Amino acid sequence: MIRLIKAELKKIFCKKSFYIVTILFIMYAILTNIISKEINVYDLNNERLDITEAENTNSNLDLNNPDDLLIYVANLTTIEIGKTDINSKTSNQLYLNHNYLYPVVEKLNESKYILKDEEKTKELEIEKNAIMAKISADDYKYFVNKNIEELKEKINTTTDKETKERLNIRLKLAEYRLKNNISFDSNNYLNNAIIDIETDLVEYRNLKVKKNLTIDERERLQNLDSMFLKNKYILEEQIDINNTSTVRYILSNFNSEFQIFILIYIVMICGSIVSEEFNKGTIKYLLTKPFKRRTILTSKLLTILILIPLIIFFMILIEIIIGGIMLGFDSLSIPVLVYNASECVLVKYSCFNYLFMSLVACAPIYIVLSILCFGLSTITTSTSAAITITFLFYLVSEVIKNLALIYNLSILKAFVSIHWDFSYLVNYHNNPFKFDPFHSLLIVLGYISVILCLTYLYFSKKDVKNI
Amino acid sequence: MSILKVKDLNKKFGKKEVLKSVSFEINEGDILAFIGPNGAGKTTTIKCILGLQRLTKGSITINGYDIKKNFVKAIEKTGCIVESPDVYMYLTGYENLKLQASLYANIKEESLTNIIRLVGLENRIYDKVSKYSLGMRQRLGIAISLVNNPNLLILDEPTNGLDPEGIKELRELLLKLSKRGMGILISSHNLSELESFCNKVCIISKGEIIEENSISKIKEIDENKYIIKVNDIKKIKKLLNSNDKIIDDNYIEVIKDEKEIAEFIKILVNNNIDIYEVKKEILTLEEAFMNRAGGKKID
Numbered sequence: 001m002i003r004l005i006k007a008e009l010k011k012i013f014c015k016k017s018f019y020i021v022t023i024l025f026i027m028y029a030i031l032t033n034i035i036s037k038e039i040n041v042y043d044l045n046n047e048r049l050d051i052t053e054a055e056n057t058n059s060n061l062d063l064n065n066p067d068d069l070l071i072y073v074a075n076l077t078t079i080e081i082g083k084t085d086i087n088s089k090t091s092n093q094l095y096l097n098h099n100y101l102y103p104v105v106e107k108l109n110e111s112k113y114i115l116k117d118e119e120k121t122k123e124l125e126i127e128k129n130a131i132m133a134k135i136s137a138d139d140y141k142y143f144v145n146k147n148i149e150e151l152k153e154k155i156n157t158t159t160d161k162e163t164k165e166r167l168n169i170r171l172k173l174a175e176y177r178l179k180n181n182i183s184f185d186s187n188n189y190l191n192n193a194i195i196d197i198e199t200d201l202v203e204y205r206n207l208k209v210k211k212n213l214t215i216d217e218r219e220r221l222q223n224l225d226s227m228f229l230k231n232k233y234i235l236e237e238q239i240d241i242n243n244t245s246t247v248r249y250i251l252s253n254f255n256s257e258f259q260i261f262i263l264i265y266i267v268m269i270c271g272s273i274v275s276e277e278f279n280k281g282t283i284k285y286l287l288t289k290p291f292k293r294r295t296i297l298t299s300k301l302l303t304i305l306i307l308i309p310l311i312i313f314f315m316i317l318i319e320i321i322i323g324g325i326m327l328g329f330d331s332l333s334i335p336v337l338v339y340n341a342s343e344c345v346l347v348k349y350s351c352f353n354y355l356f357m358s359l360v361a362c363a364p365i366y367i368v369l370s371i372l373c374f375g376l377s378t379i380t381t382s383t384s385a386a387i388t389i390t391f392l393f394y395l396v397s398e399v400i401k402n403l404a405l406i407y408n409l410s411i412l413k414a415f416v417s418i419h420w421d422f423s424y425l426v427n428y429h430n431n432p433f434k435f436d437p438f439h440s441l442l443i444v445l446g447y448i449s450v451i452l453c454l455t456y457l458y459f460s461k462k463d464v465k466n467i
Numbered sequence: 468m469s470i471l472k473v474k475d476l477n478k479k480f481g482k483k484e485v486l487k488s489v490s491f492e493i494n495e496g497d498i499l500a501f502i503g504p505n506g507a508g509k510t511t512t513i514k515c516i517l518g519l520q521r522l523t524k525g526s527i528t529i530n531g532y533d534i535k536k537n538f539v540k541a542i543e544k545t546g547c548i549v550e551s552p553d554v555y556m557y558l559t560g561y562e563n564l565k566l567q568a569s570l571y572a573n574i575k576e577e578s579l580t581n582i583i584r585l586v587g588l589e590n591r592i593y594d595k596v597s598k599y600s601l602g603m604r605q606r607l608g609i610a611i612s613l614v615n616n617p618n619l620l621i622l623d624e625p626t627n628g629l630d631p632e633g634i635k636e637l638r639e640l641l642l643k644l645s646k647r648g649m650g651i652l653i654s655s656h657n658l659s660e661l662e663s664f665c666n667k668v669c670i671i672s673k674g675e676i677i678e679e680n681s682i683s684k685i686k687e688i689d690e691n692k693y694i695i696k697v698n699d700i701k702k703i704k705k706l707l708n709s710n711d712k713i714i715d716d717n718y719i720e721v722i723k724d725e726k727e728i729a730e731f732i733k734i735l736v737n738n739n740i741d742i743y744e745v746k747k748e749i750l751t752l753e754e755a756f757m758n759r760a761g762g763k764k765i766d
Binding site: 003004006007010011014015016280281282284285287288289290291292461463464465 | 480514517518519520521538539540542543545547549550551553554555556557558562566567569570571572611
């Protein structure tokens with residue numbers, strides 16, 4: 001058996017197609033890392049206000065109409081802030097423009113054009129200039145201190161326990177910002193964690209105290225809870241776990257990033273391992289060696305089951321090398337955090353542990369597809385048929401999975417693709433179809449057994465006709 | 468000692484019976500010429516012997532092991548080329564040879580070198596097989612079939628693609644191997660090449676064995692070829708049978724045994740045909756076979 005497996009491995013490693021796919025994979029990995037490096041998720045927060053639409057609208061408004069005047073004043077604020085944005089050099093300044101300058105300019109315009117209160121306008125003009133001076137000096141601490149003062153005042157005057165608690169959280173965040181010198185720079189992960197918490201704090205606290213939540217509300221609460229716990233972890237540990245421009249991020253999403261190449265390797269190897277012997281006539285030499293047919297077929301099956309994990313390991317290694325060179329190796333020490341919804345806690349995995357667990361959880365997908373392709377290759381003795389049908393099966397499986405999520409049809413639930421992905425266990429999610437993992441495992445094993453039985457039966461009885 | 472024993476072999480594809488009670492035997496040192504026209508069942512028989520096709524009925528024993536009951540032991544000391552030497556084109560000749568050798572236990576590098584020398588591939592063995600001519604692939608196929616030091620060698624059309632020098636070398640090689648006690652089954656279209664070194668012949672037609680005998684007996688059994696010079700070829704036409712033929716205006720060729728030729732000459736004389744010359748020639752194996760197979764041409 002070992003002799004047969006060695007021979008099979010030699011045949012595979014001597015094929016040009018294997019190296020062509022490997023070169024394509026390396027190129028794909030390089031591109032993935034370039035894209036990951038160039039597209040930083042934080043840049044999305046760095047948007048300037050678009051003033052064109054506001055300018056166009058204002059040119060067509062009748063200022064004698066009170067409603068139009070309100071729109072005109074609002075647009076005027078947008079235009080002014082937008083123009084200030086253009087001169088802003090840092091994302092810190094942009095944030096301050098939108099969150100501290102904007103309300104003052106809004107009030108100023110209201111006073112100037114609607115209330116026509118000259119004194120107030122003058123006061124606000126002075127305040128605006130002071131704020132602008134602080135913004136252009138990038139003096140975020142001025143605003144944080146001001147915020148702290150306001151929060152303290154509100155806490156002292158508030159009697160509602162829930163509101164007080166919420167304000168206390170905000171106060172703690174502001175003090176944390178000040179203590180750790182965290183500006184409003186959108187590229188600073190600590191700043192983003194603080195802002196994320198502040199943005200959803202009200203909704204989160206409300207949902208937490210609310211009784212009889214709907215399904216959607218419960219789901220939203222879980223998402224918010226996960227987000228809060230993760231941001232809390234970021235602030236406490238000062239570790240950037242959300243950075244997408246890291247090799248750790250790519251590895252923790254390995255299955256989705258590189259699944260297409262895993263599938264290509266699977267169909268390339270499994271689709272030809274038996275059929276090619278028939279097509280090229282070499283099966284005659286193979287079957288006239290002193291081995292039983294089932295031994296020969298088992299050796300091919302074992303070759304696949306040994307080789308596919310090795311190839312995945314090789315792919316990971318390549319990604320670590322390429323990603324490490326391009327994005328740095330440091331991120332590999334950062335853990336992957338997964339939210340356990342049933343216990344409302346974060347589960348911490350090391351990057352490699354998470355990768356391993358995810359691959360094991362997805363292994364049934366790859367095993368079923370490998371065995372299906374192997375079976376088709378044996379039964380049809382046509383490489384192209386085996387590859388095409390396997391790919392179609394995979395595509396149809398995805399469709400059936402989506403259909404099963406929409407329609408509650410029992411026939412769909414017997415399909416293997418509803419059961420073959422166990423990654424919900426690693427990510428502590430509920431099974432989307434409410435199946436017991438053991439039940440799913442039995443169905444997957446059932447499919448594998450049926451395909452293998454048919455394949456062995458066919459191969460052991462097959463006559464080698466003229467080639 | 469019997470190396471290969473095929474007994475009452477029957478093979479059906481669906482309802483079509485392609486082999487009917489095929490039986491023959493190969494002993495140590497035998498070189499059996501397995502001959503028959505296209506579609507007669509030669510390759511099917513070979514495939515059944517090698518376990519590539521299942522038997523519908525009958526038994527095949529190699530080195531005393533029934534292939535149905537103990538295929539692994541039966542095939543262990545068998546080498547073969549079936550139809551054509553199909554090897555891995557993306558590998559070199561040496562890699563192919565080594566790959567096949569790796570499937571047997573304890574095959575030494577030295578024995579591979581000897582085999583390569585034996586088939587005359589020393590200069591091209593490290594080239595990719597995709598660059599080989601058919602003749603070179605045939606040599607490689609023979610090398611592969613010898614890799615396990617077999618005592619039964621089954622060669623289906625091994626002379627295909629070989630040049631005259633290659634055929635001569637193959638003949639010498641097979642004679643050498645048979646002298647070592649190897650039993651060889653060889654099927655070929657080129658019957659004239661077989662008769663010079665085969666000691667047995669097995670003729671198959673439409674899935675049935677017509678004759679299994681030694682080469683010399685096959686030739687003796689029947690008759691000889693007679694070239695007869697006559698005066699009037701027109702008169703003689705109606706007296707000829709299907710195996711006989713007119714060579715030109717004066718010469719005819721007939722295949723008869725001694726009694727028949729005497730009778731035939733009497734008939735010619737009685738029909739007032741002048742006979743100028745009667746020349747006896749020895750039949751080639753192909754002519755003998757054609758006579759056996761009812762004049763059916765081997766292609």
